[in-house]
Amino acid sequence: MQASQAKDFFVSEFKHMLPPTIFFIICFNVIALTVALLAEGREASLGAHAGATLAGMVCGKAVLVADRLPFFNRYPQYPLIWNALWKTLLYVAVTFAFRLLEKLLSAATGEYGFSAGVAEHVAHFEWSRFFAIQLWLLILFFLYTAFGELVGQVGRARIMQMFFGPVAPGAAEPGGRPAGPS
The missing domain is CATH 1.10.287 (Helix Hairpins)
Structure with missing residues (x-):
């Protein structure tokens, strides 16, 4: 190279x-x-x-x-929601596994040793906090993948133009209303 x-x-x-x-x-x-x-x-x-x-x-x-990864874009022939949901599921599953592994390793390397540390950590584990963060991750990964799929279909340049302009003079919005300030 x-x-x-x-x-x-x-x-x-x-x-x-x-x-x-x-x-x-x-x-x-x-x-x-x-x-x-x-x-x-x-x-x-x-x-x-x-x-x-x-x-x-x-x-x-x-x-x-x-x-x-070859299996990551699994549903290109279906509506965009399929790939967005599939990718979200993969991302969330991986983060779930890594977060649990991180907690177990943290407990295992503590002062109690592996088995006692894990038992102590499991006894005092804040599942509600863990799942609240996991819910945030689910939403964020879905937003990221859904928007990414949309950009992949429409194109980055078109999305940038739609969000940041310039809008052609006299261009109409959907519904037939003229573009511009109301």
Whole structure:
């Protein structure tokens, strides 16, 4: 691979990874703030925001890798909702498994040892908090995948034009109303 080809490859991969990374960094920091406000009535700690930012970066990379898997785009011939739901299910299943594994490893490496640590952690596990965060992840992954499927069908340039303009003078909105301020 030539140097220019390698540079083009890395630039392309970075551009592909940037939107989900930014999306998940923002969303995970909002979740961290929400959890802190609900649990403690104050702002999230710097460590919580750093962890949320790191998790957002990992999700950005995970999306990059997952998009390359052959079984990931399983329903291209069906309406967009099928692929959006399928990808959401995969993302949520993986995050569920990783979050449980993280909790188990944290308990196992504690001061009690593996079996006693896991038993102690299971006894005091906050399932409601765990599932509340998992519900947030479900919603966020669905929004991300549904919008991603839409962009894939309509095209990035058209979506950017629809959201940020410029709108052609005299263009009509759906329903026959003229575009512009009411």
